Amino acid sequence: MAREHTRSKINRRNFLAGVAVAGAAGTATTVMPQGAAGSATTAPPIDPAPAPRPSALPPTAKIAAAEAGTPQEIKRETGKPGSDFMVDVIKSLDIKYMPCNPASSFRALHESLIDYGGNKQPEFLTCMHEESAVGMAHGYFKIAGKPLLTLVHGTVGLQHAAMGIYNAWCDRVPVIVVGGNDMDAAHRPPGVPTFHSAQDINALVRDFTKWDDTPVSAQHFAQSFVRMYKIATTPPYGPVMMSLDAGLQQEPIHDIGEKLYIPRFVPSSPPQGDTGAVKEAARLLSLAERPVIVVDRAARTPNGIKLLVELAESLQAPVVDMGGRMNFPKTHYLNRPPNVIGQADVIIGMELSDFWGVVNGYVDNDAHGIGVNESKIKAGTKLISINSVELITKSNYQDFQRFQVVDVSMPADAEATLPALIEAVKAAIPNDKKAAIAQRGEAIRKAYATGRENVKRAAAIAWDASPISTARLVMETWAQIKDLDWSLVASEGNVSNWPQRLWPFEKHHHWLGRSGGYGVGYGAPASIGAALANRDLGRFSVSIQSDGDLMYAPGVLWTAARHKIPLLAVMHNNRGYHQEVMHIQRLANFRDRVAYLGNDMAPLGTSIQNPDIEYHKLAESMGWWAKGPIKDPADLGPAIKEAVAVVKSGQPALLNVWTQPR
Ligand SMILES: Cc1ncc(C[n+]2csc(CCOP(=O)(O)OP(=O)(O)O)c2C)c(N)n1
Ligand SMILES: [Mg+2]
Numbered sequence: 041m042a043r044e045h046t047r048s049k050i051n052r053r054n055f056l057a058g059v060a061v062a063g064a065a066g067t068a069t070t071v072m073p074q075g076a077a078g079s080a081t082t083a084p085p086i087d088p089a090p091a092p093r094p095s096a097l098p099p100t101a102k103i104a105a106a107e108a109g110t111p112q113e114i115k116r117e118t119g120k121p122g123s124d125f126m127v128d129v130i131k132s133l134d135i136k137y138m139p140c141n142p143a144s145s146f147r148a149l150h151e152s153l154i155d156y157g158g159n160k161q162p163e164f165l166t167c168m169h170e171e172s173a174v175g176m177a178h179g180y181f182k183i184a185g186k187p188l189l190t191l192v193h194g195t196v197g198l199q200h201a202a203m204g205i206y207n208a209w210c211d212r213v214p215v216i217v218v219g220g221n222d223m224d225a226a227h228r229p230p231g232v233p234t235f236h237s238a239q240d241i242n243a244l245v246r247d248f249t250k251w252d253d254t255p256v257s258a259q260h261f262a263q264s265f266v267r268m269y270k271i272a273t274t275p276p277y278g279p280v281m282m283s284l285d286a287g288l289q290q291e292p293i294h295d296i297g298e299k300l301y302i303p304r305f306v307p308s309s310p311p312q313g314d315t316g317a318v319k320e321a322a323r324l325l326s327l328a329e330r331p332v333i334v335v336d337r338a339a340r341t342p343n344g345i346k347l348l349v350e351l352a353e354s355l356q357a358p359v360v361d362m363g364g365r366m367n368f369p370k371t372h373y374l375n376r377p378p379n380v381i382g383q384a385d386v387i388i389g390m391e392l393s394d395f396w397g398v399v400n401g402y403v404d405n406d407a408h409g410i411g412v413n414e415s416k417i418k419a420g421t422k423l424i425s426i427n428s429v430e431l432i433t434k435s436n437y438q439d440f441q442r443f444q445v446v447d448v449s450m451p452a453d454a455e456a457t458l459p460a461l462i463e464a465v466k467a468a469i470p471n472d473k474k475a476a477i478a479q480r481g482e483a484i485r486k487a488y489a490t491g492r493e494n495v496k497r498a499a500a501i502a503w504d505a506s507p508i509s510t511a512r513l514v515m516e517t518w519a520q521i522k523d524l525d526w527s528l529v530a531s532e533g534n535v536s537n538w539p540q541r542l543w544p545f546e547k548h549h550h551w552l553g554r555s556g557g558y559g560v561g562y563g564a565p566a567s568i569g570a571a572l573a574n575r576d577l578g579r580f581s582v583s584i585q586s587d588g589d590l591m592y593a594p595g596v597l598w599t600a601a602r603h604k605i606p607l608l609a610v611m612h613n614n615r616g617y618h619q620e621v622m623h624i625q626r627l628a629n630f631r632d633r634v635a636y637l638g639n640d641m642a643p644l645g646t647s648i649q650n651p652d653i654e655y656h657k658l659a660e661s662m663g664w665w666a667k668g669p670i671k672d673p674a675d676l677g678p679a680i681k682e683a684v685a686v687v688k689s690g691q692p693a694l695l696n697v698w699t700q701p702r
Contacts, residue, residue, distance in 0.1 A: 119292030122258050123152035125300060126289065129262045131161050132302050133269050135189045135216070137180070137572065138162035139173040139599070141200075143193030145220025145236060148289035150191065162189055165572075165603050168595030170197045174204030174279075175565025176572070176596070177215040179529060182365075182552040183573035185341065187214040187272055194221035194241045194283065202245055203559040208279045209248035210393070210439045211364070211556020212337055212429065214272035215279040217245070221254075222286035233286075241283045247436040250278035256285070258293050259300055266303045275310040275340060275453040276428040310453035313426055317450045318457065321388060321424045322464030324448070326473070328386035328422075330480075331357040334398055336364035338390035338426075338454040342548040345369065347458035354465050356481030363540060364393060366551040371544045373488040374481075382416055388424040389446075390454035393556075395425055396442035405630050424448040426457050439557070495541045507698040508673045510612060514538035516673075517582060517610050520680040524580040526550070529570035532563030533586025533612045534619065536702050549579065561592030564609075568600045571607035571692075580687065585609040585694070587648055587655065588617045594658060600692045601663025608687045609694040610680065611655055613669070616647040618701045659694040668696025 126149055142150060154164060167173040170192045177188035192198045198219045208215045222228035222237045242252035251271045255261040261284070268280040293300065313321075325331045333352055339345045348368050352359045358376035359368045368375055381387065381399065389395050399417045406412040423446040430451035433440050450457065469477065499511035514535055527549040531539055545551045552570060555562035563585060571581035590611075600607060624643035628635035635643035639650060656668035665686040667679050676697065683693040 121148060121152060121156075121289075122261075122291050122293055123148040123289040124156045125258050125293055126261055126265070126284075127152045127157040129265050129302050130189065131157065133266070133305055135162045135187065136184075136576075137165050138189045138191065139165040139167045139176040139569070140191050141167045141170050141173060141193070141197060143191075143197055143220060143236075144233060145194045145197075145222055145286050146191045146218070146284065146289065147220075148286065149218075149220070149284070152289075165599060167599050169593040170201035171204045171561060172565040172593045172596040172599065174201045174208065174215055174217070175562050175593075176569030176599070178204065178208045178211065178213050178555075178562070179552070179566030179569030179571075180573045181213050181215070181277075181569075182566075183527065183529075183549055183570045183577070187216050187269070188569075189216040189218065192217060192219045193236060194219045195236050195238050195244075198241055198244055203557075203561065204565070205245050205279045205281075206248045206437070207555040207557040207559045207562050209250075209437075209557065211553065212276045212278060212391075213556070214277040216268060216272060216282075217249075217279060218282045218284050220286055220289070221283045223254075223283075224285070224287050227287065242281045245279075245281050247434055248279070248439075249281045250432060252281035252283070254283040254285070255288065258288070259298070261288065262300065262302050266305050269305060270308060274308040275456070276432055278432060310456035311428060311431065311451070312460065313450035313452035313457035315460070317448055318460050318464050319468075321426075321448050321450070322461060322468045324386045324422050324424060325355055325357070325388060326465050326468035326470070328355075328357075328384075330383050331355050331386045331388070332380055332384040333357050333359045334362065334381070334387060334389045334392060335359060335367040335454075336362040336390070336392045337367075337553065338458075339365050339367040339548065340453075340455045344455040344458070345548060347455065347462065351458060351462050351465065353481075354462060354469070356477045356484065358484055360398075362392065362398070363551070364391070364553045364556075366545055366548050366553075369544075369546040370540065371546055373485040376484065376488065377491065382418070384417060384421055386422045386424070387417070388426070390426050391429070392425070392427060393429075393439070394441040395423070395427075395446065396444040399423065399444065400442075405626060422447045424450075426450040426452055426454040426461075428453040499538065499542060502700070504673055505700065506671050506673060507614075507700050508671070508676060509700050510535035510702060511538050511542075512673055512676070513610065513612060513697055513699055514584065515542060516676045517584070517608075517680055518543055519677065520684050521580060521582055521608075524684075525578070526580045526582060527570065527574050528552070529574070529581045529583050529607070530554075530563040530567035531584040532560075532589040533584070533614065534702055535584055535612050535699075539584070549574070560589050563589040565593065565596045567609065568596055568605055568607060568692075571600070572603070572605045575605055580608070580684075581606065582608045582610065585611050587611065587613045587615060587653065590655065591648070591653070595662075597659050597664055597692070597694075598662040604690055605692060606687045606690050607692045608680075608683055609659075609692070610683075611668070611695060611697050612699045613655060613696055614699050614701045615649045615652060616642050616701070618642075618646075621646045621701065655696040656694060659692075659696075663692075665691050665693040666696065668694075670695060670697045 173190040177190055180188050192201045219241045221241050222233050253264040255264045272280045352374045358380045359374050360378050361367045401414045401416050403412045425446045502509045503512055528539055528551055567583035574581045621642040624635050638644040640647040656666035659666040670676055670679055679695055683695055686693040
């Protein structure tokens, strides 16, 4: 320090002192006597400034030690660190990736994972936001059928992760979340790490996780980690949470005369519907004149689709797919729109997130402002429900929706119950009903064909419009990917359901459903997580990416480029939060007012323009191939073709397309 002083007059302390003196002098020249009017030039002259001298107080002993002293040697740990054993436990569960934003509260586990664990099973994927990490795990599971682990900084990181966890909860997807938390108040570092610690971080997400725990020993960790994995992956799936003490990770394992062990993971079987209830459901369905099958998250796996086809064909019953998952082939003539519900005499709902909403209508702008409810079904229609979510209902968050009375209620997993139900239905169909059932099928086949023609006609409307119509956006994309093994990993914003209406969804990976909790910001990370799983399976991933959704946490684009995750993101850039545009306009109309636009094209607070965001540049800056803004529909097809070639070479690509609002 002393030598440096003589060498240069502008070391850090001198520099700061100089600034302080100059600042003080500057203030002095403008100080005027009370009541004096006029400018600084009329102020009484002041003494010439003395030669600048350091004005800062001498450093405290603590600061001096920090600046000049040699850091104290940290005592070397001997023995196996607790976090190395934790890595052994984690590895026993074959978790492939760990999307994660780093933090000191889990630095010991982080260090063990990359150094002791060799950054394999799991591989660290650097994320720029905890919500992105959870979103990636969410999307990944829907393709791979296996959960990922994410580590979060106990308080603040978990606060960021919370919305993603809520989406996973509502979408019945397992995510393993471990939050670092420095719990020993007597030994943890004061200051920031203490701000980032809490008695019970899990409380933050307890209402929307299936289970949580706070282990207090290495063996406790092993039991709890395997238990949380098991709970998360037993249908109904869901996220789970562990608060993991920083001290427990960091300490060497203490020999207490007990040998540590890793419990073996044995998956649990899904809960199946009660035999009596299955028989009663089969009796009602087989005797019905117009049975209707409604599905939401019924097909957990590709086999679920096959089972649903078998049930529907046995009954020649129309299937209404609410789209929580890819349940039923869109190309099958029994796939029908929701309006068939009104004709039903028996409805079976499988894993519906909102049975009430399926059989009732709600309009929000009646004269009293409280909405109008109306039944969509005929009086006396029998309702059957198979829904595993009833087994994990919690109280606080309202994801259980309005209460719907049903005639046969099975709190059970639909896919696991389908084989027994199909068998019971086949056995229950009376011989003299078989001809009528076949006839029913023929009528539905005709209605299906007419419906397809109507949809195609509707899609052609405003085909050449600029900004580009959502139907054209979706169908130009389709034209370029149709010969590939494609997977639509997310469709964000609202493109009027054109993919559902026009793309031939047949395989389980063709459609993954949406966020679950409708927390916007899911689309970008979930599509990258799903694309990661598809990359490992050699599939082509495409997403329809809305503007609002992308901007919640666009840093996830960098994660995709950094970890070489190929994805074609075609933007539905309607330059606004259009959902909210409609809400404000509708309410203003209702109140007989005109919504104030400011200088934008949509009600103040709902548009994303002035300035327009150059998403192609944003993506490019983070390592993506990108193009835009594409406004002329004639340019769209060639641009998508180019982007497809880039994605096939292993790079993510984004097209910024200016679209119609819906
Ligand atoms: C986290 C979160 N914040 C706000 C909302 C309210 N919200 C619902 S839809 C929407 C607009 C989303 O915009 P974009 O993704 O561009 O889709 P668009 O409606 O324009 O098609 C908003 C803000 C929400 N659902 N979730
Ligand atoms: Mg938008």
